[in-house]
Amino acid sequence: MKILFVNASPHGQMSHGYRLAVEMIRSLGRNMPSALVKRDLVSAPLPPITQDYAKAITSREPDVSRFDVSEQLIREIEMTDALIINTPMHNFTVPAALKLWIDYVLRVHRTFAVTPEGKVGLMRDRPTFVIVGSGSFHSGDRAWQGDFLTPYVRYALQSIGLKTTHFVLLQGLTHGDEAVTDALRRAREEIAQHPLFAHRDTVVS
Numbered sequence: 001m002k003i004l005f006v007n008a009s010p011h012g013q014m015s016h017g018y019r020l021a022v023e024m025i026r027s028l029g030r031n032m033p034s035a036l037v038k039r040d041l042v043s044a045p046l047p048p049i050t051q052d053y054a055k056a057i058t059s060r061e062p063d064v065s066r067f068d069v070s071e072q073l074i075r076e077i078e079m080t081d082a083l084i085i086n087t088p089m090h091n092f093t094v095p096a097a098l099k100l101w102i103d104y105v106l107r108v109h110r111t112f113a114v115t116p117e118g119k120v121g122l123m124r125d126r127p128t129f130v131i132v133g134s135g136s137f138h139s140g141d142r143a144w145q146g147d148f149l150t151p152y153v154r155y156a157l158q159s160i161g162l163k164t165t166h167f168v169l170l171q172g173l174t175h176g177d178e179a180v181t182d183a184l185r186r187a188r189e190e191i192a193q194h195p196l197f198a199h200r201d202t203v204v205s
């Protein structure tokens with residue numbers, strides 16, 4: 001199994017979501033040979049969208065050399081069987097680093113087609129796990145803030161054909177050690193229920 005791991009947390013390896021992603025990758029690797037492609041959007045930031053790229057993407061006869069970054073990122077998805085994205089919630093939605101990745105990966109005539117019925121994804125579906133770290137709560141009984149992250153990411157990925165998305169919420173990460181432990185326990189239990197991890201030496205440790 002080939003796995004693409006996309007990290008959008010500025011905390012890198014110190015991020016709880018990052019560590020959980022590593023546990024998931026190890027768990028998958030224990031029972032089947034796995035290869036990992038890592039795309040760290042923070043330690044190696046993507047270049048901003050330039051005027052040349054914006055022109056090319058809307059042109060009928062684009063200068064395809066402008067698509068190099070986009071092409072690379074799309075191929076990283078194409079060559080893998082599963083995606084794991086680790087993202088924090090920043091101001092109710094995705095951090096800028098992940099938004100830029102989305103802006104390169106969602107490309108008309110390449111990863112989606114425009115049809116009378118709307119945009120139709122051109123990529124093969126594959127399981128996609130999105131680990132969402134948040135300082136406080138945006139889902140469940142304790143929710144007190146808006147969540148423009150999970151519906152947006154689900155919609156964006158679905159628009160290119162990645163329909164099987166599974167969100168793993170790590171909430172309350174700034175509410176002390178107990179809250180962190182609780183969030184990780186819930187997340188591990190949830191992941192262990194997923195068919196890809198069920199009946200395996202799961203991430204529950």
Ligand SMILES: Cc1cc2nc3c(=O)[nH]c(=O)nc-3n(C[C@H](O)[C@H](O)[C@H](O)COP(=O)(O)O)c2cc1C
Nearest residue numbers: 009011015017088089090091092133134135136173
């Ligand atoms: C710029 C910025 C904006 C943030 N906005 C939110 C927010 O809207 N809601 C929230 O619950 N936490 C917010 N946080 C807190 C992070 O989501 C929290 O620190 C989380 O642990 C980040 O996950 P990570 O450790 O994987 O990076 C924000 C943090 C930063 C740096």
